[in-house]
Amino acid sequence: MTSLSTSSRLSQEPNANHVSFPGAVKSAFTHKLKYETSEDYPALPTYRVVDQQGVVVDESFEPDLTDAEVVKLYKDMVFISILDLIMFDAQRQGRLSFYMVSAGEEALSVGSASVLAPEDVIFCQYREQGVFKQRGFTTADFVNQLFANRKDPGKGRNMPVHYGSKELNIHTISSPLATQLPQASGAAYALKMQRLNDASLPPRVVAAYFGEGAASEGDFHAALNMAATRSCPVIFICRNNGYAISTPTLDQYRGDGIASRGIGYGIDTVRVDGNDFWAVREATKRARAMALENGGRPVLIEAMTYRVSHHSTSDDSFAYRARVEVEDWKRRDNPITRLRKWMEVRGIWDDAKEKTCREETRAEILRAFREAEAEKKPPIRAMFEDVYEELTPDLRNQMTQLREHLEKYPNEYDWSEYEDGKDSLKP
Amino acid sequence: MKRILSHSARRAVAPSLRTPRSLAVCVQRSYSTHAPNAKLNVPIDYSTTSLLAHEPQTALSSAELPPKVRDGTTRKMNLFQAINDALSTALGQDPSVLVFGEDVAFGGVFRCTMSLADTYGANRVFNTPLTEQGIMGFAIGAAAEGMRPVAEIQFADYVYPAFDQLVNEAAKYRYREGSCGRSAGGLTVRMPCGSVGHGALYHSQSPESLFTHIPGLRVIIPRSPLQAKGLLLSAIRSNDPCVFMEPKILYRAAVEQVPTSPYTLPLSKAEILREGKDVTVISYGQPLYMCMSAIEKVEEELGISVELIDLRTIYPWDKETVYASVRKTGRCLVVHEAMVNAGTGAEVAAAIQEDPDTFLRLEAPVARVAGWSIPTPLMFEKFNIPDVARIYDNIKKVLEY
Numbered sequence: 001m002t003s004l005s006t007s008s009r010l011s012q013e014p015n016a017n018h019v020s021f022p023g024a025v026k027s028a029f030t031h032k033l034k035y036e037t038s039e040d041y042p043a044l045p046t047y048r049v050v051d052q053q054g055v056v057v058d059e060s061f062e063p064d065l066t067d068a069e070v071v072k073l074y075k076d077m078v079f080i081s082i083l084d085l086i087m088f089d090a091q092r093q094g095r096l097s098f099y100m101v102s103a104g105e106e107a108l109s110v111g112s113a114s115v116l117a118p119e120d121v122i123f124c125q126y127r128e129q130g131v132f133k134q135r136g137f138t139t140a141d142f143v144n145q146l147f148a149n150r151k152d153p154g155k156g157r158n159m160p161v162h163y164g165s166k167e168l169n170i171h172t173i174s175s176p177l178a179t180q181l182p183q184a185s186g187a188a189y190a191l192k193m194q195r196l197n198d199a200s201l202p203p204r205v206v207a208a209y210f211g212e213g214a215a216s217e218g219d220f221h222a223a224l225n226m227a228a229t230r231s232c233p234v235i236f237i238c239r240n241n242g243y244a245i246s247t248p249t250l251d252q253y254r255g256d257g258i259a260s261r262g263i264g265y266g267i268d269t270v271r272v273d274g275n276d277f278w279a280v281r282e283a284t285k286r287a288r289a290m291a292l293e294n295g296g297r298p299v300l301i302e303a304m305t306y307r308v309s310h311h312s313t314s315d316d317s318f319a320y321r322a323r324v325e326v327e328d329w330k331r332r333d334n335p336i337t338r339l340r341k342w343m344e345v346r347g348i349w350d351d352a353k354e355k356t357c358r359e360e361t362r363a364e365i366l367r368a369f370r371e372a373e374a375e376k377k378p379p380i381r382a383m384f385e386d387v388y389e390e391l392t393p394d395l396r397n398q399m400t401q402l403r404e405h406l407e408k409y410p411n412e413y414d415w416s417e418y419e420d421g422k423d424s425l426k427p
Numbered sequence: 428m429k430r431i432l433s434h435s436a437r438r439a440v441a442p443s444l445r446t447p448r449s450l451a452v453c454v455q456r457s458y459s460t461h462a463p464n465a466k467l468n469v470p471i472d473y474s475t476t477s478l479l480a481h482e483p484q485t486a487l488s489s490a491e492l493p494p495k496v497r498d499g500t501t502r503k504m505n506l507f508q509a510i511n512d513a514l515s516t517a518l519g520q521d522p523s524v525l526v527f528g529e530d531v532a533f534g535g536v537f538r539c540t541m542s543l544a545d546t547y548g549a550n551r552v553f554n555t556p557l558t559e560q561g562i563m564g565f566a567i568g569a570a571a572e573g574m575r576p577v578a579e580i581q582f583a584d585y586v587y588p589a590f591d592q593l594v595n596e597a598a599k600y601r602y603r604e605g606s607c608g609r610s611a612g613g614l615t616v617r618m619p620c621g622s623v624g625h626g627a628l629y630h631s632q633s634p635e636s637l638f639t640h641i642p643g644l645r646v647i648i649p650r651s652p653l654q655a656k657g658l659l660l661s662a663i664r665s666n667d668p669c670v671f672m673e674p675k676i677l678y679r680a681a682v683e684q685v686p687t688s689p690y691t692l693p694l695s696k697a698e699i700l701r702e703g704k705d706v707t708v709i710s711y712g713q714p715l716y717m718c719m720s721a722i723e724k725v726e727e728e729l730g731i732s733v734e735l736i737d738l739r740t741i742y743p744w745d746k747e748t749v750y751a752s753v754r755k756t757g758r759c760l761v762v763h764e765a766m767v768n769a770g771t772g773a774e775v776a777a778a779i780q781e782d783p784d785t786f787l788r789l790e791a792p793v794a795r796v797a798g799w800s801i802p803t804p805l806m807f808e809k810f811n812i813p814d815v816a817r818i819y820d821n822i823k824k825v826l827e828y
Binding site: 172174179186206218221 | 522523525550551553555556558560561562563564565566567568569570571572573574576588591592595596599601602603604605606607608609610612642643645666667695743746747
């Protein structure tokens with residue numbers, strides 16, 4: 001690498017057919033004035049391995065997993081869908097403050113995560129519960145975070161569904177949309193530099209998930225451009241599910257989805273059927289290999305799907321879309337059903353196994369749910385900690401002020417449900 | 428439009444800083460100059476001010492420097508050279524340090540990153556696309572994966588596109604990660620700030636108080652080359668995200684002897700620059716030179732003594748040093764270039780009256796000498812910044828109260 005831009009040494013040759021302006025070095029001259037329109041180009045195709053009946057349509061496809069491994073990933077998808085149902089209801093009963101389901105997007109999250117190495121680093125938006133499940137998040141890990149109890153690694157500070165895990169290399173989710181995307185580029189650059197400094201480290205990539213709505217943020221633009229110019233080994237995975245809360249894609253963009261933009265940044269891009277577990281898995285597997293080629297580069301995957309559920313527990317989506325549209329998607333093209341059909345054709349799954357799997361999963365989640373709900377809240381002290389590496393004198397002082405206030409007005413607050421009560425506020 | 432304007436303005440700003448300005452010679456200019464008969468608002472003579480270490484022994488006498496550094500050598504540096512020295516030291520000592528931003532590879536529009544790309548390689552010192560939110564997000568991601576990025580925002584005036592990343596992400600990273608333990612602590616953001624004589628609306632701003640309202644960030648402003656080197660190295664080594672603001676008018680103007688060995692200066696610790704017993708003046712960055720000139724005049728005229736405090740870290744700031752001084756003097760003014768409304772002065776004044784022991788010793792209201800509550804207009808800069816005459820007058824008012 002050189003610190004001087006090669007473009008500064010370009011010059012226009014006499015009688016050349018191509019422009020050699022520094023900004024576009026391979027552009028041929030034309031004597032016809034013609035504006036390019038998106039209509040001149042067909043929409044990018046959607047890669048599919050298995051059709052809606054579970055029949056393999058990509059003849060070159062060979063499953064790269066054992067039957068037992070496929071069953072395990074299928075169970076991960078089922079787990080997420082059942083967790084969603086239970087937690088959505090729990091929020092409706094007032095037992096959780098908030099919840100977001102990922103119905104319809106289980107294949108996308110589980111399928112893509114299943115080809116990443118455990119040491120690969122992941123940034124999520126918030127509808128990627130399947131990523132956490134596939135990588136080893138336990139039932140207790142999910143429910144402790146949802147209840148923000150003393151076992152929640154986020155120490156009760158974040159809204160439900162804002163999961164994170166050090167061991168699983170998944171950064172903690174934050175609510176501001178698309179902020180994780182340039183961070184993913186920077187993290188990928190860090191991984192690349194760390195391997196340059198220490199060749200014994202394994203090659204690693206970063207995977208960053210986001211919705212098609214978030215792709216309208218400036219951070220999306222910044223992230224892809226920076227990843228391309230700095231050659232960062234990062235896989236951008238867009239969940240294009242048709243809606244950003246109430247906003248349909250027609251109000252979100254007028255180009256050919258998100259995929260068409262990748263090419264504009266010089267990023268190799270593919271569009272896949274997000275309801276096809278195998279298509280997502282194959283595309284991500286190829287993307288990971290590409291991201292590590294030639295010292296690293298970004299790859300963009302746009303996975304097409306449909307948000308079957310409400311945006312969140314604070315949203316009633318029938319206020320802006322027809323119930324029948326949603327029912328059609330549920331019935332006609334469900335990612336879980338599609339993989340189940342493939343498994344049944346292969347003879348590794350049947351109704352009895354399905355029934356047992358669902359019953360056991362439900363029982364397991366409910367058991368963990370009751371335990372998490374009964375746990376104490378984190379110590380009140382946790383609200384002052386981790387703002388800085390060390391407590392500042394101001395924060396120690398404010399902690400003391402709060403403790404004195406609680407002692408003066410003991411009946412105005414219930415601190416009994418917090419670990420160590422008000423005593424945790426001792427400096 | 429913004430970029431067309433800013434790039435031409437950047438060119439306008441940079442060359443004028445290329446030669447040390449001989450301010451004593453008053454030439455006819457279409458922008459800020461000084462009145463011919465001025466007694467107070469005369470140009471700051473950086474070559475004689477006692478705020479800079481003109482002799483090696485002055486530089487090495489600081490009690491804050493470790494003994495090994497105090498036994499070492501010094502070299503004459505201006506502010507941009509001291510920044511460059513600190514960046515070079517950090518890059519040399521720690522392979523996880525990265526330096527990037529707009530135009531840093533060729534040396535930076537203010538020369539702070541000169542030769543670093545050649546010495547440490549294009550992988551570690553590099554240009555980014557022109558995107559402040561991208562620079563900040565990229566830096567946060569790299570920091571969260573264990574690197575120590577030193578990101579540059581070309582002018583503090585252009586940090587706002589990165590505000591979401593700084594406020595919602597960098598500052599809250601450690602907090603939201605909880606026991607997962609990741610943070611953006613390795614992050615340092617450098618940005619030139621403050622007036623420069625003709626920077627107008629978008630090459631003059633001092634947005635420090637916007638950052639002081641954000642728990643999780645450390646906000647630092649040096650006043651001199653010696654201080655810049657020590658504080659920048661502290662910021663880079665700090666495990667909290669640091670906003671490091673460099674008064675661009677000092678890049679070439681402030682020249683002093685700087686220890687050649689690496690050293691750090693403490694964060695969140697104010698420095699008493701001059702001891703006094705009648706009034707306390709609190710400031711930071713370039714206005715300290717204005718304060719010193721004003722103090723020298725007042726002391727000479729009235730035979731009193733003024734204590735001058737350099738806050739150095741604007742947040743979390745050193746309340747105890749300020750309280751102790753004000754308890755002694757009973758009178759206080761806070762001086763900064765940024766707008767007076769909700770500025771650093773408001774925080775310092777409120778804290779002083781809130782501390783019972785200090786409040787009881789106050790003999791006059793805390794005065795704030797700061798920019799008016801307006802943008803920084805090109806042709807009116809000299810009427811806007813807190814200059815020697817305004818500081819001088821306010822010291823007298825505080826004394827006469």
